[in-house]
Structure formats: structure tokens, C-alpha cells
Amino acid sequence: MALSPHVPELGALELLLAVARLGSVGRAAAELGVSQPTASARIKGMERQIGVPLLDRSPRGSTPTGAGRLVVEWARQVVEAAQALDAGIDALRERRDAKLRVVASLTVAEYLMPGWLLGLAEASPGTAVTLRTANSAEVAGHVLAGEADLGFVEGPATPPGLAGAVVAADRLVVVVAPGHQWARRRTPLTGAELAAVPLVLREPGSGTREVLETALRPFGGAARPRLELASTTALKAAAMTGAGPVCLSELAVVEELATRRLVEVPLAEGLDLRRPLRAVWPAGQRPTGPARELLGLTRRTPARKPVPKLTRAPALKPAPKPDPTPTPKPARTPDRKPARKPDRKPGKSAPEKT
Numbered sequence: 001m002a003l004s005p006h007v008p009e010l011g012a013l014e015l016l017l018a019v020a021r022l023g024s025v026g027r028a029a030a031e032l033g034v035s036q037p038t039a040s041a042r043i044k045g046m047e048r049q050i051g052v053p054l055l056d057r058s059p060r061g062s063t064p065t066g067a068g069r070l071v072v073e074w075a076r077q078v079v080e081a082a083q084a085l086d087a088g089i090d091a092l093r094e095r096r097d098a099k100l101r102v103v104a105s106l107t108v109a110e111y112l113m114p115g116w117l118l119g120l121a122e123a124s125p126g127t128a129v130t131l132r133t134a135n136s137a138e139v140a141g142h143v144l145a146g147e148a149d150l151g152f153v154e155g156p157a158t159p160p161g162l163a164g165a166v167v168a169a170d171r172l173v174v175v176v177a178p179g180h181q182w183a184r185r186r187t188p189l190t191g192a193e194l195a196a197v198p199l200v201l202r203e204p205g206s207g208t209r210e211v212l213e214t215a216l217r218p219f220g221g222a223a224r225p226r227l228e229l230a231s232t233t234a235l236k237a238a239a240m241t242g243a244g245p246v247c248l249s250e251l252a253v254v255e256e257l258a259t260r261r262l263v264e265v266p267l268a269e270g271l272d273l274r275r276p277l278r279a280v281w282p283a284g285q286r287p288t289g290p291a292r293e294l295l296g297l298t299r300r301t302p303a304r305k306p307v308p309k310l311t312r313a314p315a316l317k318p319a320p321k322p323d324p325t326p327t328p329k330p331a332r333t334p335d336r337k338p339a340r341k342p343d344r345k346p347g348k349s350a351p352e353k354t
Contacts, residue, residue: 005049010082012046013075015039016054020072023061100290103132103142104152105207106232108277111251112168112298113152119297120290127290135230137205143280149291151280154207154249156214164280167298172211172273173250174199175262177242183263191219191271198226200238200246211275212247236262247273 008016018028019039029039047054054068064072100120104113109131117129134142140159143151151162158164174194176182182189195216202209216222226244229235232252239246240261256262267273279295281287287295 006051008046008049008075010079012042013079015042016046016068016072016075017079019043019055019062020064020068023063025055025057025062098126098128098290100127100129100150100294101132101148102129102150102152102294103134103139103148105136105139105154105277106133107154107170107208107249107251108152108168109133110232111249112277116294116297120294123297124290124293129290135203135205136207136210140280143282146282149281149289150287150294153278153280154275155210155278156275158278158280161283162280163283163285164278165295165299166276167279167295168277170275170277171250172208172247172275173253174245174247174265174267175239175253175257176245176265177240178260178263179242180245180263182245182265185265188266188268189271190268191216194245194267194271195219195222197245198223200227200229200235200244201225202235202248203228203230207275208248211273215271215273 015028015032015034018031019025022028022031025039025043026036029036032039034042043055050071052067053065054071055062056065056068102113110133113131117131120127120129132142132148136153136155136159139148139151139153140162142148144161152167153159153164154170174182174189199212199222201212201222213222227238229238232248235246235248236253236256238244240256245265253262253264257264279298281291286292
């Protein structure tokens with residue numbers, strides 16, 4: 001049911017209550033932050049709207065008329081109800097803003113998200129964050145279904161139905177165990193060679209696998225995988241045990257490469273395994289509350305500089321060669337001859353042994 005045109009707006013009712021409480025239009029105007037002429041015009045407009053005088057005006061101030069006292073009482077109930085509604089809305093917004101549901105691909109969740117969430121905790125300590133991990137295809141599904149406020153995916157393009165922004169850059173690398181024949185390879189691996197070898201890969205739907213398959217498509221496509229594993233940890237373990245070459249994010253193998261538990265295979269220039277990492281949300285919407293704050297943190301974080309590709313497999317440095325210049329020997333001091341024992345005096349011979 002629509003309200004009658006005689007019902008004043010909420011702001012006018014608040015002004016009438018202030019005049020009745022303070023006894024002056026001027027003091028009520030000052031309390032509400034408006035000029036006295038504006039307040040007087042609003043009171044007169046409300047009287048015309050209702051159709052009866054509401055205030056008795058005198059040099060000593062303004063007081064409600066008989067009809068005005070009735071309107072003041074009704075207005076008090078309306079304003080109190082509006083204040084209760086306002087408090088309830090604030091509580092709902094605070095409850096919503098105190099929670100953030102994030103779903104991210106494994107690479108982002110394991111190697112980038114901890115730093116971003118630490119920054120969010122410092123900026124908004126009251127926000128409770130729930131982080132789920134999934135492959136990029138599953139992340140898109142969760143965001144589209146409204147099961148997450150913000151998603152993070154890997155891959156060459158934004159998934160259909162979602163909007164997104166690039167938040168970081170990454171590069172895939174091919175790694176093998178130190179005993180693998182590729183670990184001693186001196187020439188870069190071509191796309192055709194990589195496409196012909198069964199690799200240990202992530203499962204279908206993974207952003208890592210999508211980028212690799214896209215890069216190998218001009219070379220006839222990737223060979224049938226030797227193994228399909230659903231986590232980065234499993235991929236690294238398989239590579240270290242000699243299961244075969246593995247393709248995964250360089251973020252995931254920094255420690256293993258540094259300790260030579262894994263060796264990076266150099267790739268030819270025509271094989272581009274770089275990829276963007278994106279934040280995504282439903283198309284036509286914009287992140288709000290903690291989701292917007294987290295997105296801002298990712299954008300303020302300096303972008304990673306791509307690591308230069310190796311031109312040859314890393315190897316241990318050889319021992320330094322000896323200097324061919326002969327080292328001069330120290331001068332030898334002449335040996336001293338032993339002192340000669342004096343001859344025995346004549347006439348005295350040594351006693352004979354018997």
C-alpha cells in the first residue's frame with residue numbers, strides 16, 4: 001500500500017522532534033547542521049503538506065500546537081523505528097564484511113596467498129577468511145555459483161562468465177631428477193621434443209596443464225601423460241624419484257633447484273610457458289568489502305619479474321685449474337758438515353774386546 005502524499009519525509013520529522021525538544025528552530029537547525037532559513041522553510045512546507053499548523057512561534061521560541069503535539073508523538077515512533085532499521089542494516093553489513101570466502105588455484109594458494117592474507121589481517125584484523133583450494137576450472141565454478149567472494153586462477157584467459165584482473169606473473173619450468181638424461185643436456189629442449197615425451201602432469205582442468213597444452217599445440221600437442229597427479233607436492237615427489245619430466249610453476253621449485261634435488265631443463269626460445277595469474281569475480285559485479293580490500297592488496301604488491309630462461313642445464317662449477325707458472329722453490333741452505341772428532345793421543349789405544 002502506497003503512503004499518502006501527506007506523510008512527511010523522515011528528515012522533516014527529525015527536524016520537528018528537535019524543535020519540540022529544544023524549543024527553538026534556530027537551535028534545532030544548528031544541531032542538525034542546517035541553516036535556520038532552511039529549517040524554517042522545511043517546517044512551513046511540512047505544515048502545508050499535513051494541512052495544519054504544527055508550531056506556535058514567538059520571540060521566546062517555538063512550541064508545538066495541539067495538533068503539533070500529536071504529530072510529534074507519531075513522528076517519534078517513526079524515527080525510532082527508522083533508527084532500529086538503520087542499526088539492523090549496519091549489523092548485517094558488519095556481519096557480511098567480517099567474512100571473506102576465497103577459492104584459489106594451488107599455485108596461488110600455496111605461494112602467493114599467505115603474504116596477501118597477512119596484509120589483509122594487518123589492515124582488517126576483524127575479518128575472518130576462509131580459503132579453499134581447487135584447480136582453475138573448479139575455482140571458476142565456485143565463483144559462478146556464489147560459493148566464493150573472490151577467486152584466483154591460472155591460465156591464458158579469464159573463464160567465461162567472470163570478470164578478472166591480472167595480479168601476478170608466473171612461468172612454467174620443466175624439471176627432472178639429477179640422474180635423468182635431460183639433467184646433463186647442454187642444448188635447449190625444443191617444443192617438438194617436449195611434445196613427444198610422456199610427462200608427469202596435473203589433472204585436466206588445471207591451469208598449469210592448460211598453459212602447457214596450449215604451448216605444445218603448434219608442435220602436435222602433448223603426448224599422453226605418464227602420470228596425472230592432483231597436487232604440486234605429488235608432482236615434485238614424482239620428479240625426484242625419477243618418474244619422468246615434470247612441468248610446474250617455477251614458484252614451486254625454488255628450494256629444490258637451489259639444493260639440486262631437481263634440475264631445470266633449458267627450453268628453446270620458441271616455447272613460451274609464461275602465464276598470468278588472475279583474480280576473478282562474477283561478470284557485471286564489482287568486489288566489495290574485504291574482497292575489494294584483498295584485490296587492492298594484490299595490485300599494490302610489486303609484480304614478479306620473470307626469471308630469465310636458462311641456456312643450458314645448471315652444472316656444478318669445475319675446480320679451478322692450477323696456475324701453469326712454476327712457483328719458485330725457496331733457496332736451500334747448505335748442509336753443515338759434522339764436526340770432526342779429535343784424534344786420540346798417541347800411545348793410548350782402545351781396549352780390545354775379548
